[in-house]
Amino acid sequence: MDTLLQHMAGQTVSCSDGTSSTVSNPAASTTGAPVTGQMVLLDMFFPGFSTFSAFVQKNLNIDLNVYIPLVLICGALTFAWQYFSDYCWDLIDRYMMSVVDVRTDDEIYNMLMGWVAAQKFAQGARRFVVNTNLNSRFWWLWRYDYDDEDEDGTEEDDHVQSTKGGKKALAYTPTFGSHWFWYKGRLLCFRRQQSRDMAGYSLSSEREEISIKCFGRDPWILKELLLEAREVYMKRDEAKTLIYRGTTKGSGSEPTWQRCMARTSRPFSTVILNEKVKKELIDDVTDYLNPATRRWYANRGIPYRRGYLLHGPPGTGKSSLSLALAGFFKMRIYIVSLSSIAANEENLASLFSELPRRCVVLLEDIDTAGLTHTREDGKVAAIDGGSDDMVPGQITAGDGTATTPTPSGRLSLSGLLNILDGVASQEGRVLIMTTNHLKKLDKALIRPGRVDMIVEFGRADKEMTAAIFRAIFAPLEGDEVDTPSDADSKDLFKTPSISTSPAGAAAAEARRELARDEATLKVVELADQFADKIPAHEFSPAEIQGFLLKHKRNAAAAVEGAEQWAVDTRKEKMEKDLREARERREKEEKAEAENKGTKKEEKGGKDKTETKKSKKSSKHNKVTSKKSSSKKSTRKAAISDADSSDDSTSSSSSSSSTKSSSSESESESEPERFKEKNSKRKHSKKEKTDITAPPPLLVKEDTIRVQVVPVQQEVQTIANYIAPGTEKTDDLAKAVVVVEDILVPQISVIEVNETRSTGSEDGKDSGYGTP
Ligand SMILES: Nc1ncnc2c1ncn2[C@@H]1O[C@H](COP(=O)(O)OP(=O)(O)OP(=O)(O)O)[C@@H](O)[C@H]1O
Structure with missing residues (x-):
């Protein structure tokens, strides 16, 4: 190769166009140094090497060509070393x-x-x-x-x-x-x-x-x-409560517990609840977690599990208590909300099988759709052929007798029961279930063994309100307390309150202690005043806490604004309830209208001659009065016809009455309809069985009009409409309405200062209220 290149250099080459050229090395031409074939090769691998070499030779008189073999040897050695060392490392790695x-x-x-x-x-x-x-x-x-x-x-x-x-x-x-x-x-x-x-x-x-x-x-x-x-x-994480949430990410992925937070453990004392109940709960869990208890259970073949049910309205402290409990016993808490879409049987079973042995499991909202029906309901549905009415998530029989198959992907009661205490379920965990509607729960779900203790949470009474106030405003360690004594002391010592000398620091600490005591006394006093201004059993602790937090730096302002807040909040809630009831009613009316349309189509040509709406309406009314033989059903018809939200489970008499009212509503505006019905009711006392008027007024007409509207509303909500303090007039009647049965609403006034039911002028019970 070397010879070949040397031979080629300086030779003449004939070109196709008749000209001829001489092959020469460009490097040689620029530097004038002889270029060897070696150089050409090196140039290929290290571009510019020949130029560099010629430059070195010219200026330093060093021929780099002499060192080329040396360089090559070094390269080979390096390569070999690398290979060898890798090999050695591999051996060391593997064996040593x-x-x-x-x-x-x-x-x-x-x-x-x-x-x-x-x-x-x-x-x-x-x-x-x-x-x-x-x-x-x-x-x-x-x-x-x-x-x-x-x-x-x-x-x-x-x-x-x-x-x-x-x-x-x-x-x-x-x-x-x-x-x-x-x-x-x-x-x-x-x-x-x-x-x-x-x-x-x-x-x-x-x-x-x-x-x-x-x-x-x-x-x-x-x-x-x-x-x-x-x-x-x-x-x-020692002083923290680790919170895990059951979750699935995206469709098809495996459910798993995701650590979502580590919260500083909430002291048990900060959850305001009856002290006796709290103590009972702690004692019960302490006993359960005792290793001796575990052995005791094992020896007797009893499944080692403990379940608690916390129930009450939203914002009354159920979740807070669960977290405090987990923190108190230094256990992790695993939370699943049964109202979440992903809470189906398969996912839950998978999550439960991953639980550690000692932990708190919090099942939120167990009154969720699929679990509100009882097992008996399921059977009845099956017997009646009522399977068509089953909603997604409807239960299957917990005793193993199949009713209708649960739509796949939804949680059934029997499924949940299996997960909670089936063979595969974990032992050793503390199960806490929360619900806002205890009565909706199937008895099987809360029977002893599954639920060993039921704790009720209620809206704040006077004592609770004061306790919430104290919890928020009482100065705690680390809080800054501004008192006049602080200023005095500064004058006294002529130094800032934080002193570096031990005596000064002790004095400052003593002053702080004193100031804290003074502030605490003041807060206790204000707490009582605040509690006097908030009606008992009307607001949840969360609502009260929300208001107090707005004034967290000014306790006196909180006391001052308490009354106004109560009035405003009540009004807001009332409006919200009414809005919801109206929306619900509209929805149901719409659904009914659609239903009617379908039925009409089915009837086909039969009804073609009866096209007038008014005729149809009168026909419906006749049917209503025939069917409304009992007083209760008449009341229900009247209430549902007024402003109430319709009960989906209502009887046929009620639904026909609703149909009638809905057909009327197509042509008349609501207030007109109410007016007309009111006057009808006043002038024809005999038409007692055909009451389609709005609900009666429970108070003097000239003071306040109270409409008892939503039959499905919670008792307390209805009571709120006419609770004392709605309007500050002396002659305002005080009344509490109790809806005893939402299917056949029966409203009775249990506390009345001055009440007159306008629905019954002859002094008899109108059916809506008892004066
Ligand atoms: N009994 C209580 N003691 C102390 N704080 C309370 C109490 N009840 C509610 N709170 C406060 O109100 C807020 C909401 O409470 P929490 O979430 O525990 O209510 P909940 O009953 O679980 O509500 P939901 O039923 O909507 O889940 C929390 O910030 C909590 O501090």
Whole structure:
């Protein structure tokens, strides 16, 4: 090759166009130095080498060609060394080192990375990865917001460069590659690399492989390190309640428990509930969690489970108590809302099988659609051929007798019961179920063994209201207390209240203590005044707390605004209820109209001659009066005809009455209809069985008109419409209405100051109220 190139250089080549040219080396022409074939080859691999070599030779008089073999030998040696060392490392790795691979889709990843970020080698790394969240990229291990603690930077996470003011903290971990560090006198290697296996289906941030190596065939040091990492991780959460939520991400993915938060444990004392009930609950759980109790259960073959049912209106503290309980016993809490779409039998079973042995499981909203029907209802439905009426999620018989198949993908009662105490269900957990409607629950769901204790939560009474007030305004440790004594003391000592001398500090502490006591006394006094202004059993603790939080820095202002707030809130709630009732009624009327349309079509040509609407209407009214033989059904018809929301389970008489009213409503406006009916009722006393007038007024007509509207509303809601304080007039009647049976509404006044039912002028009970 060398000779060939030398031979070619300087030769004349004939071209096709008749001209001739001489082959010469360009480098030679520029520098004038002879160019060897070796050079040409080297030029191919290292462009510009010949020029460089010629330059060196010209200026330094060194012929680089002499060193070329040397360079080649060095290259070969390096290559060989690399190969050899890789081979040796491979051997050492395989036979003389211990390695632990850390799964990135497991919680240990979060633990280890938290530990690594705190190590010197990570903080001093020249190439590193910066994170605001050290946790695994896998969604079920992802913890939003880095929990609720780190923002003030008071935690022990020195490695996390947190900044005050709600900014995200930064954490640094070594980048991809091997990083050597010393741990307990042993040299270890932290290795982080990108995984090629998962390239097709995961995000690049998810494609990680983490391992730690140590020399020696005994991996004890690695295990020790992992245990330490876990301990540090757990310690951070020691004073916290870890909250997990059952979740499925996207369709088709496996349900799993996702850690969603670690909240500072709520002290039990902050949940305002009857002290006796609270104590009973704590004693019961304490006894249950005692290892001796576990053995006791096992020896007797009784399933080791305990269930609690918390019921009451929204915002009365059910979830708060569950969280406080979990925090008190240092257990994790696993929450599933049965009203969520994903809460089907399969998902729930899968979630329950993943539960740890000792934990609190909170099943929220067990009064959810599919579980409100009783097992007996299910049977009746089957016998009546009522399967058509079953709604998605309707129960199947819990005793194993199939009624109608539960639509797939929805939770059935029997399914839930199986999950709660079937063979596969976990033992050792504390089950808490919450509901807003105890009466709707199937007895099978709350029988002893499934529910061992039922705790009722109610709207705030006077004592509770005062307690909420105290809880919010009473100064606690760490709170700043401004009192005149503070100012006095400053004058006295002529120094700021924070003194550096021990005597000064003690005096400042004593002053603070005194100020706190004074403030506490004042708060107790204000709490009583506040409680006097809030009507008992009308507002939930959450509502009261919401109002107080608006004045959290000014207790006196809260007391001052209490009355007005109560009036406004009541009005708001009333309007909301009325709006909802109206919407519901409209919806039902629409559905009924559609239904009617379908029926008409079915009747075909029969009704073609009867086209006039008025005739149809009178016919319906006749039917109504015939069917309305009982007083109760007449009342119901009247109420549902007025402004009430229709009861879907109403009898045929009621529905025909509703039909009549709906046909009327097509042509008349609501107030006109009410007026007309009112006058009808007044002038024809005998038409008692055909009352289609609006509900009666329970108070003097000239003071306030009270319409008892929604039959389906909760008792308390109805009572709110006419509760004392609705309007500040002296002659306002006080009344509480009790709806005893929502199918056949029977309203009776149980507390009346001055009441006159305008529905019955002859002094007899109109059927709506008892004066
Ligand atoms: N009995 C109570 N003691 C202390 N705080 C309460 C109480 N009831 C409600 N609260 C406060 O009201 C808010 C809502 O309470 P919580 O979520 O526990 O109510 P809930 O009964 O579970 O409501 P829902 O039925 O809607 O789930 C919380 O901030 C809580 O602090």
